[in-house]
Structures are given as structure tokens and as C-alpha cells.
Amino acid sequence: MAQSQVYYMDAHSESTETSLVSKMLTVFDAAGLDELVKPNDIVAIKIHCGEWNNSAYLRPVYARALADRIKELGGRPFVCDTTTSTYSPWGSRSSELDIVLTAERNGYSSATLGCPFICADGFIGTSDYRVDLPEGYLLKEAYVAQAIAAADVLIALTHFKGHGMGVIGGALKNLGIGAQSKRGKLNVHMGGHPNYGYGAAAKFHPERFKGKANTPDWEILEDCCPFNLYHINENDELEWERERCATCLGCFGVMGPRGLAEVPPVNFDAVDVAIADACLGVEKAVGRNKVGYINMAIDVSPRCDCANHADIPIVPHLGVFASKDAVAIDMACVDAARQSVGMPGSAAELMEAHHAGDAKFEAAAATFHGQSEVASINTGHEIGLGSRDYELVDVAPADGDKYKFPYDRRPSRQRFGERFEKFQPFPYDRHDGRGFDRHEKVDLEAMKKHYPHFVNGELSNGHVEISAEELVPADDND
Numbered sequence: 291m292a293q294s295q296v297y298y299m300d301a302h303s304e305s306t307e308t309s310l311v312s313k314m315l316t317v318f319d320a321a322g323l324d325e326l327v328k329p330n331d332i333v334a335i336k337i338h339c340g341e342w343n344n345s346a347y348l349r350p351v352y353a354r355a356l357a358d359r360i361k362e363l364g365g366r367p368f369v370c371d372t373t374t375s376t377y378s379p380w381g382s383r384s385s386e387l388d389i390v391l392t393a394e395r396n397g398y399s400s401a402t403l404g405c406p407f408i409c410a411d412g413f414i415g416t417s418d419y420r421v422d423l424p425e426g427y428l429l430k431e432a433y434v435a436q437a438i439a440a441a442d443v444l445i446a447l448t449h450f451k452g453h454g455m456g457v458i459g460g461a462l463k464n465l466g467i468g469a470q471s472k473r474g475k476l477n478v479h480m481g482g483h484p485n486y487g488y489g490a491a492a493k494f495h496p497e498r499f500k501g502k503a504n505t506p507d508w509e510i511l512e513d514c515c516p517f518n519l520y521h522i523n524e525n526d527e528l529e530w531e532r533e534r535c536a537t538c539l540g541c542f543g544v545m546g547p548r549g550l551a552e553v554p555p556v557n558f559d560a561v562d563v564a565i566a567d568a569c570l571g572v573e574k575a576v577g578r579n580k581v582g583y584i585n586m587a588i589d590v591s592p593r594c595d596c597a598n599h600a601d602i603p604i605v606p607h608l609g610v611f612a613s614k615d616a617v618a619i620d621m622a623c624v625d626a627a628r629q630s631v632g633m634p635g636s637a638a639e640l641m642e643a644h645h646a647g648d649a650k651f652e653a654a655a656a657t658f659h660g661q662s663e664v665a666s667i668n669t670g671h672e673i674g675l676g677s678r679d680y681e682l683v684d685v686a687p688a689d690g691d692k693y694k695f696p697y698d699r700r701p702s703r704q705r706f707g708e709r710f711e712k713f714q715p716f717p718y719d720r721h722d723g724r725g726f727d728r729h730e731k732v733d734l735e736a737m738k739k740h741y742p743h744f745v746n747g748e749l750s751n752g753h754v755e756i757s758a759e760e761l762v763p764a765d766d767n768d
């Protein structure tokens with residue numbers, strides 16, 4: 291397959307035109323994604339709205355600005371996400387009702403976005419469109435969220451970060467998991483698979499349960515499975531109907547920490563491969579050449595936005611990427627992370643994978659040693675979804691005028707001159723025209739110094755060299 295183009299701007303920002311919002315729009319146009327949108331096209335913008343209490347997900351302003359741009363092009367945008375698997379007994383996005391509430395708390399609503407926010411796979415997550423995948427490496431079918439499959443154009447607006455199962459959470463995962471219905475997610479997670487499913491591959495240790503029935507911490511065992519597959523029998527034994535396991539992930543965090551089941555690494559490896567197959571399913575559902583990708587590689591947290599927290603980013607902001615190729619754009623982001631130094635204090639440093647050249651996601655994001663940060667990328671390359679060979683095209687900032695506040699572009703005197711005469715914010719009539727009551731002169735330099743101070747009762751001078759004169763208490767200084 292020929293190399294693909296990935297359009298790129300770094301993360302530096304010092305002006306309107308180099309704002310990350312402006313850069314997102316600039317690479318969108320540079321990559322030709324604007325040409326995908328025709329008048330009256332229904333355009334799905336697929337985002338990740340973030341789990342309850344996650345704080346690394348993309349700020350809604352990016353989706354808003356993109357929706358505005360699509361409206362300029364004549365399209366009819368909607369922003370969407372999908373219900374999750376019941377991957378925890380306490381997940382916040384497993385039904386339409388829950389995900390809309392979570393999205394609103396995280397700032398995604400029709401009011402903020404200027405277009406509808408839609409749960410794309412219906413109330414429970416069974417509203418979907420089945421796609422045959424004869425090309426699939428592992429999957430032979432995919433179940434794409436209905437609202438996404440029904441769109442004329444799809445823009446995957448992705449927060450590029452790490453992921454405990456996918457290793458990377460990029461464009462491939464945004465569609466390979468995020469654009470699948472709940473049914474589609476169980477397919478990708480290997481539910482019912484005879485070799486890679488959790489039910490088939492996990493090691494089960496029911497003997498560790500004996501004697502724990504009716505103890506408060508263990509009461510959750512029967513309730514963690516939405517398919518009702520765990521039972522405690524009259525002999526105080528834990529039973530698991532593992533042959534019916536849908537691999538919803540709902541019991542991983544309950545059985546694992548209590549030593550009752552071991553999550554099999556092969557399940558994770560298979561999911562990483564299936565993600566690329568399912569992403570191809572989405573492109574086939576919407577139309578090949580009707581899907582565009584933007585990766586915002588900022589706040590690169592080690593865990594996905596589906597986690598109920600966000601750790602220190604493992605690398606500094608990497609930049610803004612756009613492409614028509616999901617494989618190439620994720621490859622470019624992985625390469626950028628690999629070339630970057632890791633963030634001090636992050637999981638990358640804790641795992642001693644903070645040097646330029648280290649495979650940081652494998653070290654800091656993967657759940658198991660041996661998981662690969664390129665498995666989904668390699669699969670996507672193999673099945674013809676895209677190419678891991680790419681040309682990285684540096685994009686220059688656009689004219690700043692393009693990105694100025696659009697509602698009133700007149701300069702300040704024209705906008706405020708008359709209003710300030712009517713509602714004067716500066717009291718010219720007070721203090722001889724100086725307006726406010728203030729000292730005429732103070733020692734500004736004194737307030738700029740680093741003074742010794744006490745932390746937990748101990749004198750701290752931090753990293754600052756303190757001279758003998760500066761050890762005089764501040765009150766005695768002139």
C-alpha cells in the first residue's frame with residue numbers, strides 16, 4: 291500500500307492562529323477533510339465524552355469549533371459517543387440516560403456544542419448496523435452504532451492517549467471500540483470466543499471464595515455480572531457459568547483483586563487486533579473515503595478517558611494531526627511519543643521508559659508485559675484499512691483573522707465607545723482623574739523575591755539559593 295499523508299502541527303501556541311483550536315481547524319482543511327462535506331450532508335463527529343471524574347478527555351471547545359466549521363461547509367453536524375460495555379459495576383456511560391448525564395457534566399451538550407449531542411447506539415446500546423468483514427484478521431462481522439452508520443460523513447475527533455487494553459487510545463480505538471454498539475463492543479472484546487474470550491481463557495479460583503458468603507466485601511460477587519453468571523450455591527461455593535460469558539469486563543475489577551480469576555493476556559492481544567477489524571467495519575458502514583481523522587495528541591494520559599481518573603501525562607503535548615488514514619495517523623502519534631522524552635513524575639518515568647526511543651505506551655499504559663502498542667496499527671495495515679507508511683506534512687498556521695471572535699469583528703472603539711460613555715467603567719471623576727484610591731509608590735522588587743518559608747515546621751529554601759541578607763524576616767526589610 292502506498293504511503294499516506296498525515297498533516298501535522300506541533301503543540302506550541304502563542305497567538306490566535308497557533309491556538310490548538312485553530313490548529314485543529316487548520317489541519318482539518320489541510321488534510322482535505324473539508325472536501326468530504328457536501329451541502330446537507332449529515333456529519334457525525336465521534337468524540338469520547340469521558341468517564342465520570344475523568345479529567346483528560348478533550349475539552350468540548352474542539353468539537354464545538356469543528357461543528358461550526360462543518361456548518362460553514364453546509365453540513366448538518368452532530369456530536370456523538372456510544373454506550374459502553376458494563377465494564378465496571380459502577381460505570382457511568384452504560385446506557386443512553388447515563389452517558390448523556392455524564393457527557394453534560396463533562397461539558398458536552400447541545401447548548402455547548404451548537405448542535406445535538408447524540409448517543410449513537412440507542413438507549414441500551416443495541417441500535418446498530420451489521421457489516422460483513424471478509425477482510426477481517428479476526429472478526430468476520432462488526433456492529434456499528436446506528437447513528438454513525440446512517441451519517442453521510444464521519445469525522446473521528448480523537449484524544450490520543452494510552453489505554454490499558456488497547457495500549458494506545460487513538461483513531462483506531464475511537465472507531466474500533468467507540469463507534470461500535472454495545473453488541474459490537476462485546477464482539478470486539480471476544481465475548482463467547484472459544485479461545486480468546488474471558489470465559490474460555492481466564493483461570494478461575496473458586497476455592498479462594500470458600501467461607502466468604504454473606505461477608506460485606508464479597509456480596510458484590512453475585513451482582514457484578516449483568517448476565518447473572520456468578521452464583522453462590524448451598525455449599526458456600528462460588529460457581530461461574532463461564533461458557534455463557536459475554537466478556538463485558540464487568541467482573542474484572544471484582545474477581546481479580548480478590549484472587550478469584552486471572553484476566554488472560556491473550557484476551558487483550560486479541561482485542562487489540564479486533565479493534566482494527568472493527569474500525570474497518572465503520573469505514574465500510576459509512577463509506578470508504580467518507581471518514582476523516584483528527585488526533586489531538588495532548589494530555590497524553592496513560593489510561594483512557596474511559597477511566598474514572600486521569601494520571602500525569604506520560605509525554606508533553608505532541609501536537610495536532612489529521613489524515614484520511616486511521617492507521618497512518620495513529621502510527622504518526624506513536625512515533626512522536628516514542629521520539630519524545632517522557633514527562634517527569636509520570637508512569638513513563640516510574641517504569642523507566644521516559645527516554646527518547648522508549649516504547650512508552652507498552653511500559654506505562656499496557657496492563658500486561660508483552661502487549662504491543664502497534665498491534666492495532668499492524669492489523670490495520672495488514673487488512674488494507676490503511677498504511678503504517680506515511681508522509682508527515684508540516685502545516686503552516688493559517689491567517690489569524692480567520693480564527694478571531696466571529697460575532698462582531700469591529701475594533702474596540704466601534705464596539706464599546708458609546709457604551710462606555712453610557713456605562714463608564716473608569717471613574718474619571720474621582721482622585722483627580724486617576725480614578726481609584728491607591729499608594730503612589732510601593733516596593734515592587736520586595737514582592738518579587740523568593741523568601742525562606744516553613745513547610746511542615748521545617749525551613750525550606752526549595753531550589754532557590756538564599757543569600758544571608760535575604761534571611762532577614764520580610765517585616766524587617768525596607
Ligand code: SF4
Pocket residue numbers: 488489514515516517518519534535536537538539540541542
Ligand atoms: S462473567 Fe463475563 S459476562 Fe459476566 S461480568 Fe464477567 S466478563 Fe461480564
